[in-house]
Amino acid sequence: MSDTTRVAVLGAGSWGTALAAVLARHGSDTCLWGRDAAQMTALAAAHRNLRYLPELELPDTLAFTHDLSRALANVDVVLIVVPSHAFATLLLQIEPLLPAQAAIAWATKGFEPGTGRFLHELVGARYPGRPAAVVTGPSFAREVAQGLPTALTVHALDATFAQQLAALLHGPALRAYSGTDVLGAELGGAMKNVLAVATGAADGMQLGLNARAGLITRGMNEMLRLGVALGAHAETLMGLAGLGDLVLTCTGDLSRNRRLGMALGRGVPLAQALAEIGQVVESVLSAEEVVRLAERLDLDLPISFHVRAVLRGEMTPSEGLRALLAREQKPEYPSGLFESR
Ligand SMILES: NC(=O)C1=CN([C@@H]2O[C@H](COP(=O)(O)OP(=O)(O)OC[C@H]3O[C@@H](n4cnc5c(N)ncnc54)[C@H](OP(=O)(O)O)[C@@H]3O)[C@@H](O)[C@H]2O)C=CC1
Numbered sequence: 001m002s003d004t005t006r007v008a009v010l011g012a013g014s015w016g017t018a019l020a021a022v023l024a025r026h027g028s029d030t031c032l033w034g035r036d037a038a039q040m041t042a043l044a045a046a047h048r049n050l051r052y053l054p055e056l057e058l059p060d061t062l063a064f065t066h067d068l069s070r071a072l073a074n075v076d077v078v079l080i081v082v083p084s085h086a087f088a089t090l091l092l093q094i095e096p097l098l099p100a101q102a103a104i105a106w107a108t109k110g111f112e113p114g115t116g117r118f119l120h121e122l123v124g125a126r127y128p129g130r131p132a133a134v135v136t137g138p139s140f141a142r143e144v145a146q147g148l149p150t151a152l153t154v155h156a157l158d159a160t161f162a163q164q165l166a167a168l169l170h171g172p173a174l175r176a177y178s179g180t181d182v183l184g185a186e187l188g189g190a191m192k193n194v195l196a197v198a199t200g201a202a203d204g205m206q207l208g209l210n211a212r213a214g215l216i217t218r219g220m221n222e223m224l225r226l227g228v229a230l231g232a233h234a235e236t237l238m239g240l241a242g243l244g245d246l247v248l249t250c251t252g253d254l255s256r257n258r259r260l261g262m263a264l265g266r267g268v269p270l271a272q273a274l275a276e277i278g279q280v281v282e283s284v285l286s287a288e289e290v291v292r293l294a295e296r297l298d299l300d301l302p303i304s305f306h307v308r309a310v311l312r313g314e315m316t317p318s319e320g321l322r323a324l325l326a327r328e329q330k331p332e333y334p335s336g337l338f339e340s341r
């Protein structure tokens with residue numbers, strides 16, 4: 001990459017806006033793209049994202065556009081931050097516009113809906129051989145926007161690219177680590193959203209702190225079981241991309257997935273809870289894909305399974321909880337660490 005890296009951030013929601021501001025502040029030549037022309041004009045005029053992140057004053061050096069070809073002209077790196085349901089379509093849209101050498105990164109947490117495919121699989125299939133990286137870790141956009149200390153991690157098969165992208169993000173209040181376990185990093189970020197619905201629901205039902213800790217720990221076990229079976233490295237899942245983000249999302253009320261669980265636990269219908277949150281809540285789609293992957297591998301992931309059932313409206317949170325508590329008594333690790341069924 002040249003001295004000043006040109007980055008296009010695609011997706012002008014809360015996380016795309018926060019990441020674009022960080023990149024611009026830390027010296028990258030950054031352009032933020034959003035699909036809504038009126039919103040992008042308003043953003044450029046106010047130098048704030050009044051809809052998604054009103055508290056953040058955006059740096060003067062950040063450019064804005066709703067024109068994809070303008071956003072992608074001569075870029076070194078494209079960073080995709082749209083919700084997972086929009087990811088595949090956007091990959092298709094950028095194909096004719098992306099410079100041949102540009103690297104592809106994403107901070108989206110989720111899967112391709114309906115297939116269980118990871119986002120790196122979509123990127124790899126469409127752009128074989130390109131440097132590709134996922135940016136993940138425990139990071140509420142609002143806290144990053146406020147300049148509060150945050151640790152992120154960037155994983156790419158190409159360690160040099162992971163390190164280069166981490167260096168672009170890294171700054172006084174943002175520690176960016178790097179690694180090469182793309183699958184593990186993606187799985188952690190997607191699965192913690194599903195597990196946060198469970199802890200949120202328990203908290204919404206006022207089941208206490210013991211229940212919360214039990215669900216987080218047994219949820220971590222599910223993440224490890226599925227991750228290791230898929231080929232993830234356990235240490236990735238025990239790090240920022242897994243445990244770190246699981247703890248944040250299961251305990252932090254800024255989490256939309258936790259808030260969804262809390263609302264469901266209080267008896268609020270799903271549609272009403274989603275409307276009140278008013279932003280993307282990835283667990284609704286990810287729960288389907290986590291269970292799909294587990295079934296493919298013949299793994300029993302009871303918390304994830306019951307979250308999916310509650311999100312499908314097949315059972316209430318209290319029925320889900322009763323079913324979890326009624327499971328047979330057994331050793332904590334029946335067939336060795338991370339391999340229990
Ligand atoms: N917010 C956070 O703290 C973090 C979020 N993430 C992840 O980042 C991803 C994006 O989340 P976040 O920014 O929070 O979501 P928000 O709900 O804040 O914003 C979603 C953004 O995506 C845009 N969008 C929706 N559909 C499309 C589409 N089809 N094409 C283009 N743009 C689209 C929306 O545009 P419009 O306004 O026009 O609808 C909006 O700008 C998610 O996968 C999330 O899990 C990861 C880490 C932290």
Ligand SMILES: O=C(CO)COP(=O)(O)O
Pocket residue numbers: 109137138139140141193196245248249254255256257258280281282
């Ligand atoms: O991924 C996040 C923090 O790391 C944001 O979590 P929510 O999507 O639940 O708000």
